[in-house]
Amino acid sequence: MSTANKTTRSVMHEGAQCIGEHQNLLQAAQMMRDLNVGSLPICGDDDRLKGMITDRDIVIKCCAEGKDLGRCEAGELSRGVVWVDADAPIEEALSLMAEHQIKRLPVVDHRRLVGMISEADLAKELSDTKLAEFVHRVYAPA
Template sequence: MEIGESGRKARDVMHEGVQCIGEHETLRVASQMMCDLGVGALPICGDDDRLKGIITDRDIVVRCCAHGMDIDQTTAGELARGLIWVDADASLEEALFAMEQHHIKRLPVLEGHRIAGIISEADLAKELPDSKLAEFVHRVYALD
């Protein structure tokens, strides 16, 4: 998707102040954090404070509860998968391309190998013209 030469970087549109769930924390802790923070996803960070993945409320329901797994025994790290991210200095166009290509609605932004923020659909809604936002949503939700 071409949005023009805005010069905007991932850091300019990301939501800062993101809290991580530790990779050894249980899914009950993750779900409580999501509830307390009013979010639907949390980055998963390791003991080394590096990003290991991202977990969504849907992951907890579909990949854990629906399969009879125990949310008090299953850890966030067990559900970590397919880590897609962008550098804080990546262009907004690069971030959008990554989200579209991988059909993801939340994109972690890293700076110095540490999580600096997340770009979500809500962040994009503030930045993109309606026509570009509609095009983005169509591509992210499109089936391959």
């Protein structure tokens, strides 16, 4: 399959749900469970993307430290966010995901979150060779 002329909008999952930066990690974990996902975008009170949080972040930075999931806010664990514009070529998404070794990438349109791109989304669009190269780059030791 060719990715020529395809944009990130054409391969993303629409309607990504955010966890609010002031919501607690128990709510984040429940949201991940209910949505069957391992990460969530974090949105601020201004409805802007503030970061990402993973299930691993919750376990390592809260549970393992003996912190109360009900008292830790999602915004406290927010990692820097890498995102791609909705109208960017799919190759830009591939490049960003490989460069930052991330498996999910928020898609933004006019500074608002409109979707997410995952490895599964890309697998449907890439040739076997290009997919193998992408997977190798994302999972390569840092």
